[in-house]
Amino acid sequence: xxxxxxxxxxxxxxxxxxxxxxxxxxxxxxxxxxxxxxxxxxxxxxxxxxxxxxxxxxxxxxxxxxxxxxxxxxxxxxxxxxxxxxxxxxxxxxxxxxxxxxxxxxxxxxxxxxxxxxxxxxxxxxxxxxxxxxxxxxxxxxxxxxxxxxxxxxxxxxxxxxxxxxxxxxxxxxxxxxxxxxxxxxxxxxxxxxxxxxxxxxxxxxxxxxxxxxxxxxxxxxxxxxxxxxxxxxxxxxxxxxxxx
Numbered sequence: 001x002x003x004x005x006x007x008x009x010x011x012x013x014x015x016x017x018x019x020x021x022x023x024x025x026x027x028x029x030x031x032x033x034x035x036x037x038x039x040x041x042x043x044x045x046x047x048x049x050x051x052x053x054x055x056x057x058x059x060x061x062x063x064x065x066x067x068x069x070x071x072x073x074x075x076x077x078x079x080x081x082x083x084x085x086x087x088x089x090x091x092x093x094x095x096x097x098x099x100x101x102x103x104x105x106x107x108x109x110x111x112x113x114x115x116x117x118x119x120x121x122x123x124x125x126x127x128x129x130x131x132x133x134x135x136x137x138x139x140x141x142x143x144x145x146x147x148x149x150x151x152x153x154x155x156x157x158x159x160x161x162x163x164x165x166x167x168x169x170x171x172x173x174x175x176x177x178x179x180x181x182x183x184x185x186x187x188x189x190x191x192x193x194x195x196x197x198x199x200x201x202x203x204x205x206x207x208x209x210x211x212x213x214x215x216x217x218x219x220x221x222x223x224x225x226x227x228x229x230x231x232x233x234x235x236x237x238x239x240x241x242x243x244x245x
Contacts, residue, residue: 013164013234015054015130017157018045019150019204020168022063022091024224032063033094041168041224042098047231049104049135056126056136056160058153059095061087067145081145085112088149092139093117105134111143111152123159130160150208158215165217166233167203168224173241174201190242203243212243219243 024041027034049055064087070080092108099106107129108118118139119125129136141152157165171179172187176199179185193213196203203209203221212219222233222240232238 012236013053015056015160015162016048016234017153017160017162017165018055018057018168018230019153019165020057020059020224022060022066022087024063024168024170025059025091025094026063033091035098038094038098039101042095042102042104044224044228044230045099045135046102046104047228048234049133051231051234053234054130054133056130056138056156056162057092057095058138058149058156059088059091060149061085061091063087064090078145081141082112085140085143088141089114089118089139092137095137099135105132106137107134108137108139111138111140126156127160136160147207148205150204151211154204154208154211154215154217157217158211162217165212165219166230167219167221168230169221170223170225172223172226172229172239174203174221174243176201187239188241190244193243193245196243209243213245216245 025033025038027037045055061084065083067081067084070083071077089110096106096108109121109126110118111121113120126136138152138156141147141149142155153165174188174191175185177185191201193209196209197206203219220233220240220242222238223229229238233240
């Protein structure tokens with residue numbers, strides 16, 4: 001009798017938020033969108049979607065324009081932040097194109113209305129898209145200056161009743177110091193919200209961590225550079241750090 005192939009574990013989570021930085025889309029370039037990198041990330045999302053998981057996304061805009069940097073260079077902060085929000089819309093549209101080229105139905109929903117290119121944010125409509133197994137990309141942050149896309153991801157994840165936020169980074173978890181600079185850096189398996197804040201671990205900004213703590217929303221930090229990393233973490237494998245209460 002032939003051996004049966006081992007079955008992959010069914011995902012524990014049914015609806016998740018994937019938060020990635022705009023810099024993740026740059027690839028080896030120093031600016032903008034690198035199409036092969038965007039396609040690779042889209043395939044990661046496709047592999048998770050094929051498991052039956054409902055996926056929503058928030059993408060930063062730092063590969064095009066970062067509001068804080070503009071503000072630091074003398075630009076008025078509110079204007080700089082709105083420019084950063086527009087950069088996230090550009091990234092969302094780029095990711096939508098990559099996902100739809102793979103046959104995935106995708107909606108870009110913007111906190112700043114721009115009906116010609118994407119939908120305005122209406123919570124019940126966004127939930128319905130997820131129920132119909134469409135991938136939803138939330139763009140333009142919260143629609144307000146002084147809030148980062150980390151906070152936007154936590155807010156939308158809470159509104160969509162996501163079971164976890166997956167923070168895709170260049171390293172496979174949260175470390176006590178920069179593992180790229182310090183070979184003896186220690187990775188945490190789990191860490192509390194309060195430890196992230198008190199030790200300044202840099203998972204997300206303080207507003208996002210506080211919001212996640214209030215809503216008991218776990219944050220899983222993993223490497224987006226590892227092929228199949230997103231899928232393996234959802235299947236209960238791979239290396240990551242879990243931030244929770």
